[in-house]
Ligand code: SF4
C-alpha cells in the first residue's frame with residue numbers, strides 16, 4: 006500500500022523529496038545522503054528518469070533499491086525514451102519490485118540533454134501514460150488483453166506548471182490528466198505565492214491534492230538562470246536581493262530562511278510540498294523544520 | 300503528388316456535428332489524381348451533407364490549396380458565403396487544410412486523410428507540413444498540425460517546456476500547442492482539446508508499397524531510365 010496515497014486521501018499534509026540518480030553504477034554517495042537527510046523526513050522520494058535528457062542510471066533500478074532500503078519511492082517515468090511496450094513492461098517490473106507510486110511525465114526533448122542526436126520516442130505522452138496506468142490497474146494492457154495479475158495498488162500522479170503564461174493550457178491539460186487517472190500533482194518550482202493562489206483557485210474544481218514544488222535557490226546566478234531558461238518559473242527580487250547581499254558563507258542559511266518563509270506562505274494553499282534539493286539534500290531537514298511542516 | 304484518401308462519411312458527419320452551415324472547398328491538385336477530390340466529389344459531399352441536415356453555403360475549387368497566396372486571393376470572392384458559414388470542409392491533403400486555416404477565421408476541417416507525399420508537382424508548402432500520419436486531426440486542432448509542428452509530435456496538449464509561446468527545443472520556434480490554444484480560443488472551440496484521441500495508431504503512418512511510387516512510375520520503369528542502373532551492375 007502506498008503511504009503517500011494514504012496520507013493524501015486522508016487529507017494529511019505530505020512532503021516528498023527527490024533524488025537524481027548518478028551517471029554510473031556507484032550509488033553509494035546518493036544512498037548515504039538519502040539515509041542521512043531524507044529518511045524519516047519526507048514521506049516519499051521521487052526518482053528522476055534521465056532528468057533533463059541526460060543519461061543516468063535508471064529510475065526503475067534506483068526506485069527498487071530505495072524500496073529495499075526502506076524508503077517509499079515515487080518512480081518517475083518519461084515518454085521520451087520508451088514506447089508503449091517498454092513502458093508497460095517496466096510498470097509491471099516496478100510493481101514486482103515493490104514500487105507503488107508513479108509520476109507520469111512527457112519528458113524533456115533529447116536535444117536539451119547530453120545525447121542531442123538521440124531519436125525521441127514520445128509514443129505515449131503524460132496523458133496517455135496515465136491512461137495506460139489506469140488501464141493496467143484494471144487488469145488490461147493497452148491492446149485490451151487480460152493481465153495475469155494486475156498492479157492494482159498503483160498510485161499515479163502528474164506534474165503541472167502553475168507559473169506558465171498563459172496558464173489556461175496548463176489547466177486544460179491538468180484536467181485531462183485527472184480524467185486519465187492522475188490522483189496527485191507535484192508542481193514545477195514556485196516562488197510567487199500570489200500567482201500560485203490564483204492557480205489553485207482555478208484548479209480547485211478538480212479536487213485533487215497538489216504538492217507545491219520547492220527548488221532551493223542557492224545563489225543569484227541560479228535565480229538568473231532559472232528566470233532565463235526554466236519555463237514557467239520566475240524568481241522575484243525579494244528572493245534574489247537578500248541572496249546577493251549575503252556573503253558566500255552565509256548564503257545557505259539565508260537561502261533556507263527564504264525558502265522556509267516561502268513555504269509558510271504557500272502552506273495554506275496546497276496539500277503538500279515536493280522538495281527538489283538538487284545537491285542540497287543536507288539542508289532538507291532544517292528547511293522542513295523551519296517551514297513548520299515536520 | 301500527395302496521396303490522400305477520403306475520410307469515411309460517418310467520421311465526416313461526426314466531425315461536422317457542431318456545424319450547421321458548411322462551405323466546401325476543393326483542391327484542384329493532388330486530390331484529382333487520387334480521385335478523392337475535384338468537382339464530382341464536391342457535388343457528392345454537398346448531396347450527402349444536405350441529406351444529413353446541413354446547409355451547404357457554397358462550394359469552390361482552387362487550383363492548389365497548398366499555395367496560401369492563391370487561397371487568400373480566391374477566397375476573397377467568397378466572403379459573403381463564408382460569412383454565412385460555420386465551418387469550411389476542405390477536400391485536400393493536410394497541407395491544404397492548414398493553409399486554408401491560416402487564411403480564414405473559420406474552423407477548417409479535413410475531408411481526407413493524408414498518407415504519403417510522392418513527387419512534388421504543384422506542392423507549395425510554407426510553414427505548413429504534413430507527415431501523412433493517415434489519421435488527420437486538423438478539425439480538432441484549429442487547422443494546425445501537431446504531428447509536424449510540435450517537436451515531440453504530442454497530441455494531448457502542451458508540454459511543460461513552452462516558454463513565452465516558444466518551443467523548448469528552439470526559442471525561435473513557435474510552440475505548436477501554444478498556436479493551437481490561441482487559435483481554438485479565437486474560434487471558441489477550446490473544448491476540442493478534450494476530444495483528441497489519447498493514443499495514436501502508428502500503423503496508419505506506414506506507407507504501403509503501392510503508395511510509395513510516384514506518378515512518374517512509368518518513366519522510372521522505362522528502359523531509358525533503367526539503363527544507368529544496368530551499367531552500374533556490370
Ligand atoms: S494530422 Fe498532420 S500529419 Fe496527420 S494527416 Fe493531418 S496534417 Fe498530415
Ligand code: SF4
Nearest residue numbers: 449458466467474475
Ligand atoms: S514546447 Fe510546444 S511544440 Fe515544443 S515540444 Fe512542447 S508542446 Fe511541443
